[in-house]
Amino acid sequence: MLFEVFIRSQHGVAHKHVGSLHAADAEMAMANARDIYTRRNEGTSIWVVPSEQITASMPGDKDALFAAATTKVYRHPGYFKVPPEVKNI
Numbered sequence: 682m683l684f685e686v687f688i689r690s691q692h693g694v695a696h697k698h699v700g701s702l703h704a705a706d707a708e709m710a711m712a713n714a715r716d717i718y719t720r721r722n723e724g725t726s727i728w729v730v731p732s733e734q735i736t737a738s739m740p741g742d743k744d745a746l747f748a749a750a751t752t753k754v755y756r757h758p759g760y761f762k763v764p765p766e767v768k769n770i
Contacts, residue, residue, distance in 0.1 A: 682731060684710040688718055689726035696728055707731075 683703055687696035699718045704710035710729040719727065738746055754760045 682706070683733075684714070684729045685732050685735060686714040686718055687728040687730070688724040690723060691725055696726065701732065
């Protein structure tokens with residue numbers, strides 16, 4: 682089974698994808714991820730996720746997912762008028 686491996690380098694930061702590995706089960710994937718991706722004690726947390734459990738967007742869906750909503754102009758700072766008496770924001 683193919684697993685994706687995510688490592689958190691220190692407390693308070695996000696996990697980052699560091700690679701993939703094959704393992705028979707999650708326990709073996711965790712042990713292999715520790716051996717392969719944290720050889721110098723650089724991690725504080727490991728996630729292993731079966732690749733088949735990850736749902737990803739397609740490049741063709743970019744506009745639908747990430748384009749600014751034209752019907753919600755109030756979400757953009759330029760929508761609001763700054764009163765003249767406000768000097769710094």
